[in-house]
Amino acid sequence: MSRTREGAGVPLPLLLPAALGTAFLVLPMVGLLVRAPWSDIGPALAAPEVGQALRLSLVCATLATLLSLVLGVPLAWVLARSRIRGRSALRALVTVPLVLPPVVGGVALFTVLGRNGFIGSWLNEAFGITIPFTTTAVVIAETFVAMPFLVISVEGALRAADTRFEDVAATLGAGRWTTFRRITLPLVAPGIAAGAVLCWARALGEFGATITFAGNYPGTTQTMPLAVYLALQDDPEAAIVLSLVLLAVSLATLLLLRDRWLGRSGAPGA
Amino acid sequence: MSLSAQVVVRRGSLALDLAVEVADGEVLAVLGPNGAGKSTFLRVLAGLLAPDDGRITVDGVAWDDVTAGTHVPADRRALGVVFQDALLFPHLTVGENVAFGLRTRGVPRAAGTATAEGWLQRVGLDGWAGRRPAQLSGGQAQRAALARALVTDPALLLLDEPLSALDARTRLTVRAELRRHLAGFGGSTVLVTHDPVDAMALAHRVVVVEDGRVVQTGPPAEVNQRPRTDYVARLVGLSLLPGTAEGRTVRLDGGGVVTVAEEASGPVFAAVRPESVALWLSRPEGSPRNVWPATLTGATPHGATVRCELAGEVPLVADVTEAAFAELGLAPGSRVWASVKASEVAVYER
Amino acid sequence: MRARLALVAVPLLALAACTGSSASTDAAPSADAEPTGTVTVFAAASLTDVFTELGQQLEDQHPGLDVQFNFAGSSALAAQIEQGAPADIFASADEAPMTRVTEAGLAGDPELFASNRLVLAFPLDNPGDIRQPDTAGIPSLAQYLDHDLVLAVCAPEVPCGVAAAEVLERVGLSDAPDTFEDDVRGVLTKVELGEVDAGLVYWTDFQTARDTLGAYTFREAEAARNRYPVAVLDDAPNPRAAQAFVDLLLSDEGQQVLSDAAFFEP
Numbered sequence: 085m086s087r088t089r090e091g092a093g094v095p096l097p098l099l100l101p102a103a104l105g106t107a108f109l110v111l112p113m114v115g116l117l118v119r120a121p122w123s124d125i126g127p128a129l130a131a132p133e134v135g136q137a138l139r140l141s142l143v144c145a146t147l148a149t150l151l152s153l154v155l156g157v158p159l160a161w162v163l164a165r166s167r168i169r170g171r172s173a174l175r176a177l178v179t180v181p182l183v184l185p186p187v188v189g190g191v192a193l194f195t196v197l198g199r200n201g202f203i204g205s206w207l208n209e210a211f212g213i214t215i216p217f218t219t220t221a222v223v224i225a226e227t228f229v230a231m232p233f234l235v236i237s238v239e240g241a242l243r244a245a246d247t248r249f250e251d252v253a254a255t256l257g258a259g260r261w262t263t264f265r266r267i268t269l270p271l272v273a274p275g276i277a278a279g280a281v282l283c284w285a286r287a288l289g290e291f292g293a294t295i296t297f298a299g300n301y302p303g304t305t306q307t308m309p310l311a312v313y314l315a316l317q318d319d320p321e322a323a324i325v326l327s328l329v330l331l332a333v334s335l336a337t338l339l340l341l342r343d344r345w346l347g348r349s350g351a352p353g354a
Numbered sequence: 355m356s357l358s359a360q361v362v363v364r365r366g367s368l369a370l371d372l373a374v375e376v377a378d379g380e381v382l383a384v385l386g387p388n389g390a391g392k393s394t395f396l397r398v399l400a401g402l403l404a405p406d407d408g409r410i411t412v413d414g415v416a417w418d419d420v421t422a423g424t425h426v427p428a429d430r431r432a433l434g435v436v437f438q439d440a441l442l443f444p445h446l447t448v449g450e451n452v453a454f455g456l457r458t459r460g461v462p463r464a465a466g467t468a469t470a471e472g473w474l475q476r477v478g479l480d481g482w483a484g485r486r487p488a489q490l491s492g493g494q495a496q497r498a499a500l501a502r503a504l505v506t507d508p509a510l511l512l513l514d515e516p517l518s519a520l521d522a523r524t525r526l527t528v529r530a531e532l533r534r535h536l537a538g539f540g541g542s543t544v545l546v547t548h549d550p551v552d553a554m555a556l557a558h559r560v561v562v563v564e565d566g567r568v569v570q571t572g573p574p575a576e577v578n579q580r581p582r583t584d585y586v587a588r589l590v591g592l593s594l595l596p597g598t599a600e601g602r603t604v605r606l607d608g609g610g611v612v613t614v615a616e617e618a619s620g621p622v623f624a625a626v627r628p629e630s631v632a633l634w635l636s637r638p639e640g641s642p643r644n645v646w647p648a649t650l651t652g653a654t655p656h657g658a659t660v661r662c663e664l665a666g667e668v669p670l671v672a673d674v675t676e677a678a679f680a681e682l683g684l685a686p687g688s689r690v691w692a693s694v695k696a697s698e699v700a701v702y703e704r
Numbered sequence: 705m706r707a708r709l710a711l712v713a714v715p716l717l718a719l720a721a722c723t724g725s726s727a728s729t730d731a732a733p734s735a736d737a738e739p740t741g742t743v744t745v746f747a748a749a750s751l752t753d754v755f756t757e758l759g760q761q762l763e764d765q766h767p768g769l770d771v772q773f774n775f776a777g778s779s780a781l782a783a784q785i786e787q788g789a790p791a792d793i794f795a796s797a798d799e800a801p802m803t804r805v806t807e808a809g810l811a812g813d814p815e816l817f818a819s820n821r822l823v824l825a826f827p828l829d830n831p832g833d834i835r836q837p838d839t840a841g842i843p844s845l846a847q848y849l850d851h852d853l854v855l856a857v858c859a860p861e862v863p864c865g866v867a868a869a870e871v872l873e874r875v876g877l878s879d880a881p882d883t884f885e886d887d888v889r890g891v892l893t894k895v896e897l898g899e900v901d902a903g904l905v906y907w908t909d910f911q912t913a914r915d916t917l918g919a920y921t922f923r924e925a926e927a928a929r930n931r932y933p934v935a936v937l938d939d940a941p942n943p944r945a946a947q948a949f950v951d952l953l954l955s956d957e958g959q960q961v962l963s964d965a966a967f968f969e970p
Binding site (some may be wrong): 138144189194198200202214217295296298299300301305306310313314315316317319320 | 777779780786789801804819831854856859861862872881883884885888890893894898899924
């Protein structure tokens with residue numbers, strides 16, 4: 085029989101590159117595991133900065149993702165469904181943070197929200213609020229670099245969604261907002277979930293924009309990536325330990341989320 | 355609650371220009387080939403598409419008036435629509451689907467659920483409220499879609515090829531049920547279809563649309579017997595004979611007996627396509643079970659065929675070739691024998 | 705067949721001749737052997753301008769020599785060398801990163817060639833209202849700073865941060881900073897942007913940015929000087945050229961370039 089039976093293995097031209105790709109991505113993580121100072125890991129993990137940095141990282145990444153959802157999903161809808169002019173220009177602008185070096189992003193954030201920024205200076209004078217060097221700044225920096233991932237994911241999902249259901253909802257008396265809330269959103273929920281996961285992961289690993297705009301202060305703005313980078317300067321073994329912690333937490337979260345949110349209501353055949 | 359619509363739409367290569375009137379309780383079938391503009395017309399009636407010109411009034415209220423600049427959006431029309439693929443919301447239960455139109459109009463959840471369950475009973479889906487649409491068969495889904503459309507007691511009911519996506523067997527049962535529900539519906543109904551059997555079985559009046567224009571309008575029987583264009587002639591010409599079935603025999607209401615291939619019982623239609631009818635000058639001996647005497651009352655040439663109207667115990671419409679017509683020397687008034695193979699008679703519940 | 709062999713042989717011989725000149729440690733270098741080839745210098749970021757100039761000088765003196773630089777934070781460079789990066793010379797902005805390298809057995813005897821001092825830099829429009837107090841002699845850092853000022857310093861993991869931590873501890877203001885940057889460039893940027901009231905940077909950094917910054921010296925800076933060591937690495941691919949560069953650095957010429965750039969004596 086020359087026909088392959090369903091599920092009977094991967095064709096060779098695909099198997100080899102796939103295996104190489106897996107090795108390329110997985111071996112560095114294995115390297116971390118191998119080089120970790122397993123015998124000294126206890127005291128290294130117990131240092132208070134580790135717990136602080138980890139907590140801060142998780143909280144800020146989650147807040148950044150929530151902010152990205154609140155702002156990004158409507159933006160994605162406008163890009164995918166509305167007919168306003170200049171949509172392609174808007175889409176290009178929205179994806180600029182993806183190609184901008186993160187440090188440049190940090191400097192750009194200063195020009196708006198820094199003490200001398202055009203919004204920041206008003207906030208400072210009117211309310212005495214300064215944003216740089218606060219935890220809020222971390223969330224803002226992470227949102228800036230991570231939101232485009234969410235917007236692109238959700239826009240793609242909206243484009244691929246079946247718009248006939250929205251017509252059906254209209255004929256049943258649902259206005260545009262009701263249709264969005266009760267029909268469009270639930271139907272693209274898997275796409276939104278996938279985008280949110282990407283966004284969260286990107287926010288968690290963000291370094292350049294964070295250290296530039298929010299600075300680095302243990303407990304307030306020192307996230308895990310910053311702690312790892314600084315540890316690398318004079319104590320590479322500590323850096324490996326911190327990296328492992330971040331890797332373990334990220335893996336655990338991604339695996340948990342995949343099963344719960346992306347598996348059940350996921351794309352057909354997922 | 356009557357509908358009066360003049361609609362002009364120009365989109366790409368389609369130039370639609372239709373005017374229809376549908377009274378309360380009346381079912382109008384809009385019949386035509388694909389691409390004729392039927393679905394576009396329906397979308398305009400539903401408010402999903404704004405016409406380029408014209409006026410749509412339902413029960414005296416203008417839903418569209420291009421010269422006055424009025425356009426009532428779909429969600430504010432007292433509408434019910436049944437779509438070709440049912441299009442039940444996949445993420446809601448069947449009950450939630452049916453109650454959807456009530457919930458958008460502010461009906462509280464408990465009352466909505468109760469009304470929805472009542473309707474599910476009426477369409478024969480009692481107890482299915484908690485299931486998901488994916489668990490329904492095609493016919494069940496279409497019934498649920500009908501319930502969903504009717505639950506709000508709309509002024510206008512629109513059906514977009516409601517039976518096209520069903521397999522032949524299911525189509526028969528659902529069509530019969532649809533007939534019953536349409537009979538009990540007090541508003542105006544517009545049914546869009548490319549299948550003449552739907553039009554014949556369900557509608558009081560038929561409007562035939564070709565290339566965006568009305569080419570014929572009238573009761574189904576009239577369109578059937580006196581087609582005004584080739585398309586209509588080819589399309590219709592189906593003979594629908596009401597009768598009562600007992601096993602493989604159907605006793606027609608007007609007298610006469612038809613033998614059919616499938617077993618049935620109760621009130622039915624026996625349907626015969628004109629090309630299935632053979633004409634003989636003398637009584638034929640052979641396999642056909644169905645042979646009847648008839649008188650040729652009308653003959654209309656259409657291309658290479660001649661459409662013959664036959665009167666008798668079993669009134670029929672037959673298509674014969676021009677050559678055959680000439681050879682047999684047929685003319686209005688000629689006495690002939692008509693035969694139809696039992697396997698070519700379709701039978702369905704009435 | 706013989707012609708083809710000759711075609712192959714000639715380039716091979718030429719290649720052998722070339723590699724022969726950037727000799728291995730086996731061949732005894734003659735006293736007038738010309739430094740040639742490529743020499744790779746890993747140097748602290750604060751040495752960018754000075755080293756680039758010295759490298760140009762060396763290239764002018766020795767045509768055929770190409771000096772390549774890798775400027776980065778000293779700690780990052782030390783890490784790279786530990787990981788086996790191919791460098792000839794390491795010049796660090798503090799003694800600690802060099803100690804890491806020598807303790808790892810990767811370099812021999814470092815020599816001090818310059819030192820640097822911290823100054824308190826602030827934006828020209830002086831949002832923190834930092835003023836020179838009315839005292840005789842150089843004021844203490846405590847007379848400029850308090851906890852209310854928004855202050856940026858380097859993180860203690862990097863050389864300028866080591867010095868900053870030391871001076872802040874001496875005046876009891878260790879918890880005054882609002883951010884610990886991963887290199888001095890980060891501090892400088894924030895001061896230039898006016899996003900912090902002041903930052904502790906090297907005197908040499910202030911020189912490169914004097915149009916946009918003001919700066920005050922303070923007493924504690926002298927004791928917390930960074931000393932800059934340089935060493936030729938043991939596995940240097942081009943030790944002759946490396947030594948030439950170090951010699952230039954330590955010569956009067958080299959020292960003049962350094963002091964013109966506002967570096968202090970080692």
